[in-house]
Amino acid sequence: MFNHDVKRIERIVENHIQEYSTALVYYRQTKQKRYLEEAQNHIDEIDRVINTVEKVQLIALLARR
Numbered sequence: 001m002f003n004h005d006v007k008r009i010e011r012i013v014e015n016h017i018q019e020y021s022t023a024l025v026y027y028r029q030t031k032q033k034r035y036l037e038e039a040q041n042h043i044d045e046i047d048r049v050i051n052t053v054e055k056v057q058l059i060a061l062l063a064r065r
Contacts, residue, residue: 012049016042 020042027035 009049009053013046016046016049020046 020039023035023039023042026032027039
């Protein structure tokens, strides 16, 4: 992976973490379940991005051999 790829992935994850934190704050303030669901969606998206990166790294590792 190249340096710009890593920075882009970091930016994506940081954005989702920020949105997750905001959703949790709104949930604590209002106790509306939709904010909790929104927070979970951001966690799911972070997991999806990380899983994709892991697959790309595995393919790159296998391609070297």
